[in-house]
Amino acid sequence: MAFPRNSLRAFLQHAKTNLFKAIHEEHRINIVVGNESADLDSLTSSLLYAYVKSIAPPQNNFSPIYVPLLNLPTSGLRLRPEFASVCEHANIAVDRLITLDDLPSQSKSLRSVRWILVDHNKLLGDLGHQYSSRVQGVIDHHVEENAVPENTDPEPRVIEKCGSCTSLVVRQCKPAWDSISSSSLSTGAAHGQGEVAIDDSAVTQVWDVQVAKMALASILVDTANLTAPGKVEQVDRDSVDYLEARIQMSPKEARTWDRDRYYKEIDEAKRDISSLDLTEVLIKDYKGWTENGAKLGISSVVKPLNFLVQKAGEEKLPSFENQLQQFMDDRDLSVFAIMTTFTSPEGEFQRELLVQARSSASSSAVNFAEQGASDFQLEDVNIKGVSMQDKLGQLWRKVWLQRDVSKSRKQVAPLLRKAMTSPSD
Ligand SMILES: [Mn+2]
Structure with a gap:
């Protein structure tokens, strides 16, 4: 009925x-x-x-x-x-x-x-x-x-x-x-x-x-x-x-x-993540995949990376980088990416992309970086509190400004997944 x-x-x-x-x-x-x-x-x-x-x-x-x-x-x-x-x-x-x-x-x-x-x-x-x-x-x-x-x-x-x-x-x-x-x-x-x-x-x-x-x-x-x-x-x-x-x-x-x-009204409600802690911000809009037995996770965040670094500071966490590592460990990820969207003070819609990979998956990340540089117009950027390598050199990490703002996780995820399935030679 x-x-x-x-x-x-x-x-x-x-x-x-x-x-x-x-x-x-x-x-x-x-x-x-x-x-x-x-x-x-x-x-x-x-x-x-x-x-x-x-x-x-x-x-x-x-x-x-x-x-x-x-x-x-x-x-x-x-x-x-x-x-x-x-x-x-x-x-x-x-x-x-x-x-x-x-x-x-x-x-x-x-x-x-x-x-x-x-x-x-x-x-x-x-x-x-x-x-x-x-x-x-x-x-x-x-x-x-x-x-x-x-x-x-x-x-x-x-x-x-x-x-x-x-x-x-x-x-x-x-x-x-x-x-x-x-x-x-x-x-x-x-x-x-x-x-x-x-x-x-x-x-x-x-x-x-x-x-x-x-x-x-x-x-x-x-x-x-x-x-x-x-x-x-x-x-x-x-x-x-x-x-x-x-x-x-x-x-x-x-x-x-x-x-x-x-x-x-709805957009402001969506961007109001002040009541969430850093981990909650990262899992709020998170997607995961498994490729060749290795796990990939991508978090989409509606604030810039420096907001996340600051949040880690406010929560008196060891460091932002440390939290990323923890996040990867908790989910057994080989590759983890954060995609941010925000509006610059000049009113320009912007995107950042952070990718970090364990050494076992760093060749995939390098492959992605090479292809992504042209596909998404990636431009190296320095964010205070995010270094390009962890202290022991066991993690590969890069942060970019994504100049082609029309590409979202729908385009970035397939390329990352592809990089993880095609072995580098
Ligand atoms: Mn949708």
Whole structure:
């Protein structure tokens, strides 16, 4: 049975109840799961897809129940202050989000489940070990990993470059979303006035506005309010248009809606990492891979490296370098990278890249550095408190200013992984 039209808040409750039933009574469900960095894009992609498809399930579905799952334990939620802002606009409680803690322990897998991946296209980690063969659908904007079957009918198989995965989910969900709202926005009525809105009950409009704002948050943050060079694609712009039109349907919201202000609010919440310690900052947006048995980890950070060095000082930690070493040891990493994004005092969007490797992997790092120098326009830079080698010479380390700011972890990670798989000769 499809979930009757209701709010996002009610939907989350429905999804949680059904996940519980699936665990204990083995009835069928679909789980819509984002990637392991569990960022805002993964959250909103899975929520939007699961919400719309639960109300308007495709024909021949495996199950009409779609559960949005965050790919992190509940303890990880506090590392993401932007979730709180977005959830407030969507009228849902952060502690009601469904996380890995809601799944059964590893020894007891869910039997009747199909997985739909959003914001990644290969199920990694423990989930990957248990459920890789049950993946039946993907919407993603990362590099294709050829891990999802070619035919995922009736679920989509969409892998396409753009600023935000949520934009692709919006495009995918438009027809269903239109069908569950009494007025269609996809048929050219998007900017219609009163006559379009009359049919929609006020309460449905409120629900739609909550969902639209939730989805907009990711697209705006991921594309720097549709301005990020090399990231924004037409699908991002179209999806923002569609979602804003949904907001405009509500006369009350239309009067006060201000996209720039909304973007600023969410972006500021995301950048406010003052309450986190250094390790928390590094794991907040972290992704890991294993290549040829060696582990690679990359942290994305929304502040410059000197902020991190300073933070280590404030926390009276031995040193920033020492903390990096500890971080690598704790995760058994051969190569660790930090990618920072920030705005310079002159208002310029900038990126730094730090790569450090154990001596066993230093040839991979050198390979990466050679290729990366031209691919990403890397320029050597000195950061106070970060030397180019550890005291014993056992670590290879480099810090660059990344002049090509259009390249993110989506481009840097594949090159690092490649450098780790192709032996130097
Ligand atoms: Mn994404």
